[in-house]
Amino acid sequence: MDEEEATKLETFLKWATTLGISDSTLNSQSCLGHTLSISYFPNAGGRGLSAARDVNKGELILKVPKSALMTSQSLMSNDHTLSVSLSKMCLSSTQILTVALLNEVAKGKRSWWYPYLTQFPTNYDVLASFDEFEIQALQLDDAIWAAEKASEKAKMEWESAKTVMEELMFKPHYMSFKAWIWASASISSRTMHIPWDAAGCFCPVGDFFNYAAPDEEQVLSEDSTNADMGAKSLRLTDGVFEEKYDAYCFYARRDYKKGEQVLLSYGTYTNLELLEHYGFILNENPNDKAYVPLPSDIHSLCSWPADSLYIDQIGKPSFALLAAMRLWATPTHLQKSVRHVACSGSIVSNANEIIVMQWLIKECYSVLKIFTTSIEEDDSLLSVFDKQFESATELKNALLELTGESCAFLKANGLLSDKISGNIALTRKVTRSMDKWKLAIGWRLKYKEMLHDCISHCTRVINDLS
Ligand SMILES: C[S@@+](CC[C@H](N)C(=O)[O-])C[C@H]1O[C@@H](n2cnc3c(N)ncnc32)[C@H](O)[C@@H]1O
Numbered sequence: 432m433d434e435e436e437a438t439k440l441e442t443f444l445k446w447a448t449t450l451g452i453s454d455s456t457l458n459s460q461s462c463l464g465h466t467l468s469i470s471y472f473p474n475a476g477g478r479g480l481s482a483a484r485d486v487n488k489g490e491l492i493l494k495v496p497k498s499a500l501m502t503s504q505s506l507m508s509n510d511h512t513l514s515v516s517l518s519k520m521c522l523s524s525t526q527i528l529t530v531a532l533l534n535e536v537a538k539g540k541r542s543w544w545y546p547y548l549t550q551f552p553t554n555y556d557v558l559a560s561f562d563e564f565e566i567q568a569l570q571l572d573d574a575i576w577a578a579e580k581a582s583e584k585a586k587m588e589w590e591s592a593k594t595v596m597e598e599l600m601f602k603p604h605y606m607s608f609k610a611w612i613w614a615s616a617s618i619s620s621r622t623m624h625i626p627w628d629a630a631g632c633f634c635p636v637g638d639f640f641n642y643a644a645p646d647e648e649q650v651l652s653e654d655s656t657n658a659d660m661g662a663k664s665l666r667l668t669d670g671v672f673e674e675k676y677d678a679y680c681f682y683a684r685r686d687y688k689k690g691e692q693v694l695l696s697y698g699t700y701t702n703l704e705l706l707e708h709y710g711f712i713l714n715e716n717p718n719d720k721a722y723v724p725l726p727s728d729i730h731s732l733c734s735w736p737a738d739s740l741y742i743d744q745i746g747k748p749s750f751a752l753l754a755a756m757r758l759w760a761t762p763t764h765l766q767k768s769v770r771h772v773a774c775s776g777s778i779v780s781n782a783n784e785i786i787v788m789q790w791l792i793k794e795c796y797s798v799l800k801i802f803t804t805s806i807e808e809d810d811s812l813l814s815v816f817d818k819q820f821e822s823a824t825e826l827k828n829a830l831l832e833l834t835g836e837s838c839a840f841l842k843a844n845g846l847l848s849d850k851i852s853g854n855i856a857l858t859r860k861v862t863r864s865m866d867k868w869k870l871a872i873g874w875r876l877k878y879k880e881m882l883h884d885c886i887s888h889c890t891r892v893i894n895d896l897s
Pocket residue numbers: 474475476477478479550552620621638639640641642643708709710711712713
């Protein structure tokens with residue numbers, strides 16, 4: 432962190448302290464330092480919060496008073512013009528918060544929120560920010576479609592909010608699609624659920640917690656809470672707004688030793704969903720899923736939802752996928768009599784199991800064929816990125832030795848030209864594109880590994896049964 436950033440962080444923490452944000456139940460001089468402190472975790476989210484002492488599971492570790500939460504309501508209550516302009520328009524709650532955030536950022540140092548706004552990232556790697564090359568690097572149709580949809584949705588929301596931004600006389604910079612993506616990515620990756628606004632709230636200091644996937648116990652309790660609320664709207668689920676404290680409260684999800692990173696579960700996400708909403712993937716994500724094409728008649732045989740028929744992170748077919756496939760592989764006239772066996776998760780017969788495993792192996796191979804690079808090629812591409820490139824020429828030379836995709840990257844970023852020689856520095860645009868390309872490669876590699884592990888798993892089952 433450079434000196435300027437350190438000063439901004441210090442100013443922010445002082446500001447947060449005056450607002451009553453605290454990691455201590457005692458009257459403390461500083462908002463952090465008693466239970467939590469800011470640390471840097473290069474391989475687990477960058478800036479985050481570590482335990483400043485040993486912490487026990489269930490302890491209240493941070494409290495952020497309601498008056499310190501940045502919401503559409505709080506932004507509008509201090510800005511009559513914004514409030515009047517927004518009230519005339521029919522915008523979604525997220526569009527309203529996006530406009531309100533950009534409006535506030537445009538005020539610069541005049542904004543009451545300025546110390547907090549200086550702590551927002553300058554850019555995000557969410558799917559909606561991927562360009563054509565980066566989208567195609569995902570290689571799989573479903574993922575490409577998700578990225579295109581995210582980008583189209585952002586564009587539509589931006590277009591329909593332009594009138595209000597013009598009325599508010601936004602400068603061209605804040606009117607741009609790039610600025611819109613920045614603000615909407617800030618919302619999707621940093622807001623927390625509040626009961627009074629579907630767009631959520633920005634929670635100073637609380638949004639420094641990095642993510643860990645929920646464990647099984649949490650998933651079960653989340654499911655019941657979601658059902659109670661009738662919406663899949665919980666974002667940061669170890670944190671909750673508590674009426675009795677009139678504050679956002681964060682609780683330790685497990686015991687932590689002093690110095691360990693304290694993590695929060697924002698919810699249950701596959702890697703593609705993490706990429707879409709938060710701009711990162713996990714190397715070990717217990718909720719990651721891969722899908723293979725299934726026989727067209729399988730859905731008429733069972734009532735499992737399509738998204739429950741998946742291959743899990745370690746390559747095992749899900750309970751529902753196995754049950755459905757076992758039923759499908761049973762001759763029609765016997766299906767009724769074995770339904771209860773299949774639906775209870777048991778093997779129907781050795782022969783039936785072998786048919787199921789063979790089918791899965793075949794389909795995993797069929798999906799693997801869709802990818803235009805192999806696991807080995809992805810691995811070697813990723814290892815190229817481990818190097819620090821001093822100049823554009825160095826990057827160009829390293830990539831020219833690799834697959835056709837590397838040439839497409841160089842072309843998309845104007846690096847193929849003969850003019851790229853000597854010590855020309857890497858531009859920010861190229862570095863950003865490389866970060867997103869790396870994420871796309873990481874995502875597809877994890878997906879391929881799941882399919883590959885499924886093939887190994889099914890092969891082992893066949894060998895055991897033969
Ligand atoms: C709520 S913020 C967490 C704090 C953030 N690191 C910061 O410096 O402001 C969420 C963002 O942190 C990053 N992040 C959180 N958990 C992560 C993890 N386990 N691995 C990689 N990045 C993570 C992602 O960029 C995500 O969009």
